[in-house]
Amino acid sequence: MAQKHRLERYHGYLYIAPWLIGFLVLTLYPFVTSLFYSFTKYDIFSWEFAGLKNYVDIFTKDKIFANSLRRTLIYTVIAVPLKLAIALAMATLLARPLRGIGLFRTVYYVPSLLGSSVALSIIWKYLFKSDGLVNMLLKVIGVTGPNWLGDYHITFWTMVLLPMWQMGSPMVIFLAALKTVPEELTEAASIDGANPIQRYFGITLPMISPVIFFNIIMQTIEIIQLFTPAYIITKGGPAKSTYLYALMLYDTSFRDFKMGYASALSWVLFVIIIAFTLLLFRKSSSWVYYKDGEGL
């Protein structure tokens, strides 16, 4: 009997083994080894210890790093608030008890199921090329559309628009949060004469501020590492205008085979993401409201 119990204890581990093995082999192991390789000159065939040289070179010699980081930060700072604003607006609309609202919620969520996929990027490429569907539709209403993916000054902004379409995940989280806002609060405000806009900004938003904060963190982490659209749609062009950090990382490792240097680049990105997150946490106490009165 005791032996049976002992065996059953291991069942749980057996069930989570696929995830656990995947995590250990595909996430934790590369994570740790990349730190080691970041202090080496490693070209996939051989390595030698290089000390801090990779890190020094990144900050003192690498012009591509500076340009790529600058563009990625601009991209993140614009795309994250824009995406969350749209997601929140959509969640607010979809929170209303209307007939068939379930269908609309599903429809707006579906693009997020596709993730940052290759297929989706290819669709965007065809939609936004100069003779693509977007410009054809604009032509119908008498507007000559720009060259969304070829114009040096426009392509970056077209790429900023891309994550907007996939606002389904934060939208669903916002939707769930909106449902938790106590009706008695909005009713009380209403009796006191607050109009809908005042109720929304004075009660609803503060009540869901922890969820807004959560979405900001998650989206920042996701968008700062955006790779697929830049790789598939523009290859970082034209003239490096959409050469985002993750694409530079990929080229450094799998085109130039500077694996040690690329490892250092990835650790620099990791530190930047951590710094962003800590900054957001530090600033959160001034605007995030927790019911129990204690922040994180």
Place this chain on the structure above:
Amino acid sequence: MKRVLILTLCAVMLLSPFSFAQAEGTVTLRFSWWGGDSRAEATLKAIELYETLNPNVKIEAEYSAFSGYYQKLITQLASGNAPDFFQVDQGWVAELNARGDAFADLNGFDAIDPASIPQTMLDDYCIKDGKLVVLPLGYNGTVILYNKTLLADYLDADGELKDLTWERFEEIGADLHAKDPEAYMTVAVTDGYVRYFLKPILEQITNDISVKDDYTLGFTVEQMTQAFDEFKKVFTSGAAQPYAESVVYDSLQNNALWLNGKIGAVPLFFSNIDGEIANLTDFDWGVTALPKMEGAQTSGQEVCPSLMVAINKNVSETQQAEAAKFIQWMLNDPEAVKLLGTQRGVPASEAALATLVENDMLSDIMTKAIEISSASVGFKNGDYEMDSSINSIFVENMEQVIYDVASSADAAQQLSDALAGRLAEMKQ
């Protein structure tokens, strides 16, 4: 019961490798290549025929698109899991030979007889450090394919477009576009502008290759500035479809202007000619050499092995020997040649080429392109010229010139500095 289940699972896992045990004497080879469906189809047919003729050999095909192939191959080589023989690009040979230590010396195999391959091709591209490390399956060359129907007003008395200069090329382009605003003289995909326009112009100016095998540059900043200035005229004259329009197309077959016969002439490798015009039967087509600058001593045209094959030196001698037999068969055997056709370019083997000619398997236009290409005076590609990191530096700076982000002089300086830096890294 559960113990029985667990024991059974363990037994299955332990014994599973033996379930793939082969019949005694059978050799299984892994062969990897990149390419489209038609190449895969032809190669699989050839493999099937070979397996019928040699029942002791089984060849496992590992084929994929070009994109990602090199990355996969490098990873396989580094981890000791590379195929027994594999297709390589000319631009990778020097690097893989220097760092990967992956190539068996093909001279060491009785089965391989490279006599049918022109010696200059072997010397220029296949022999490294005295070893025959690769064999070319096909060769290719750059030419201009032009639409005689669209360019009817500009052809000579013979109905040809011959002895083009860049000036004439741009004049025709400007005139053509003025008459028909939808039409342009030329277009290329992104990398194509480097390979078919910028580098030939640079070579015509310097009379040298751009990146030499000793990791130095074959041009000065002033020469590169001149090359950028000349190159830019292709766009400013109106000859080329605006870059901002064409940059989204990664193939001519996706460009509506090409498909509608509104592009006058495109530079390309001659083995692609038949494919590019297969669906454009309403037009007459001709081929000519790349335009030249006045007084240029070289054409800047490439004539090089298109696809090469190497044997993995880190597999057993039996595997290597059987791979060598198959490669030799694929290179020269008439039945194999007929099955493979021009799927890997025009066969590099003279015997194989003769087989194709005898069987009328080369189109007239391709035959003419081969003649033009062979008659051109050009240089061999440098060992590192086709390296993708080197190429990306050219593309980046070329785009800066096209988009007016940098002047020709500034871009030339940036290009030289970036190339020098990258070459120094590669030399280490």
